Amino acid sequence: MSEHRTLRRTGKPDPCTYLVHGVLALVLLLAGACAPLPSERAGIAGRAGADLRMERRDSPNFDERRPNFVIIHHTSSNSADRALQFLSEAASAVSAHYLISRDGRIYHLVDERRRAWHAGESYWGGQRDLNSASIGIELDNNGYEPFAEAQIAALIALLDDLKTYYKIPPQNFLGHGDVAPGRKVDPSVLFPWRRLAEQGYGVWCEPPYPAVPAALDTATMLQAFGYNVWNVDAAVSAFKRRFSPDDPTPQMTERDRSMLYCLLLQSRSLAAQ
Numbered sequence: 114m115s116e117h118r119t120l121r122r123t124g125k126p127d128p129c130t131y132l133v134h135g136v137l138a139l140v141l142l143l144a145g146a147c148a149p150l151p152s153e154r155a156g157i158a159g160r161a162g163a164d165l166r167m168e169r170r171d172s173p174n175f176d177e178r179r180p181n182f183v184i185i186h187h188t189s190s191n192s193a194d195r196a197l198q199f200l201s202e203a204a205s206a207v208s209a210h211y212l213i214s215r216d217g218r219i220y221h222l223v224d225e226r227r228r229a230w231h232a233g234e235s236y237w238g239g240q241r242d243l244n245s246a247s248i249g250i251e252l253d254n255n256g257y258e259p260f261a262e263a264q265i266a267a268l269i270a271l272l273d274d275l276k277t278y279y280k281i282p283p284q285n286f287l288g289h290g291d292v293a294p295g296r297k298v299d300p301s302v303l304f305p306w307r308r309l310a311e312q313g314y315g316v317w318c319e320p321p322y323p324a325v326p327a328a329l330d331t332a333t334m335l336q337a338f339g340y341n342v343w344n345v346d347a348a349v350s351a352f353k354r355r356f357s358p359d360d361p362t363p364q365m366t367e368r369d370r371s372m373l374y375c376l377l378l379q380s381r382s383l384a385a386q
Contacts, residue, residue: 165270167219172201174208175227182240182247182285183275183314184232184292185268187254187299188212193220196253206230209249211271217263219271225279235292236341243292248275256301265305272314284380286314287339290354294340295347302358316379317356322371329374331365338377 186209188196193214199205200212200222209231212220223229231249240246250268254260275281286309289297310317325334331349332342340348349365356376357369365373 165219165267165274166217167221170197170201170212170220170222172208172222172229173203174200174206174230175223180225180246180248180275180279181281182237182243182287183272183281184235184243184247184249184287184289185300185304186231186249186251186289187256187260187301187304188251189256189299190253191255193218193253196251200251209251211248212251212253213264213267213271214253215261215264217261217267219267225275232289232292234296237287237292238339247287248279252300252304254300256299259303260300260305265308269309269312269314272309273312276314282383283310283313284316284339284383288355290351291340294351295344298351298354302354304355306355316376316383318372318375318379320368320372322368322375323378325370325374331370331373334370334373334377338373338380 190196190199193212196212197220200208208223208229210221210223210225210229212222214220225248228244229249230244231251232243232247235241235243237243250271252260252264252268254264272286276283276286288304288306289299306315307317309315332345335345335348335352336342338352340351342348346363350363352373353360353363353365353369356372360366360369
């Protein structure tokens with residue numbers, strides 16, 4: 114039977130944690146390691162900072178890696194149960210670290226230190242295997258509906274925890290469509306990227322935007338921002354879906370170009386901090 118529990122982080126370490134850390138440190142010392150690595154965690158339990166309603170469901174689809182990005186998806190499913198079944202069966206060869214249902218319940222599927230199979234063929238800023246460097250979060254949403262408030266509130270609480278624990282830069286919170294343009298379109302145009310960016314999960318620019326230098330073309334700016342521009346039209350679509358969702362035109366307008374230049378400057382500034 115599944116275990117339902119509320120995780121209240123007190124900041125007080127479990128005594129067993131000291132034992133695990135001690136044994137791991139001794140093993141690494143004997144092996145000649147420079148410094149002990151943090152032990153594998155079951156999830157976000159045990160860290161101070163938030164109350165999260167969570168249910169543990171294990172998925173067999175993972176291998177080891179370290180996270181420095183968060184990739185947000187929608188499930189394209191009409192129920193969390195259907196998505197859980199798909200993400201938890203070995204035959205699907207698809208998984209994510211977390212699934213958040215419409216009612217805000219968080220399902221933990223794969224340990225954060227392990228490599229879940231959620232991004233597939235992907236690229237961002239020179240990184241060609243986002244599965245190896247990211248935490249994948251699936252949102253229970255069919256792709257055509259607004260994202261539920263309880264779901265977004267739970268997502269923000271989870272992102273706050275992940276950002277604090279792993280020191281993930283604001284510009285490294287991305288959508289699946291960002292890292293797989295032309296192949297994926299999630300999360301949909303209804304996802305509240307602006308709201309997330311205002312709280313430090315992603316980047317966003319408001320007008321007035323700076324003037325774009327004459328020498329900078331759209332493809333160069335998209336690539337510098339992080340997009341794979343092997344298919345410029347696909348990269349443009351991905352950019353507009355996230356940053357200009359109300360504009361149905363497929364081309365980059367001068368407003369879009371100025372916004373992109375502003376976002377590029379913002380990202381470079383954050384990276385330099």
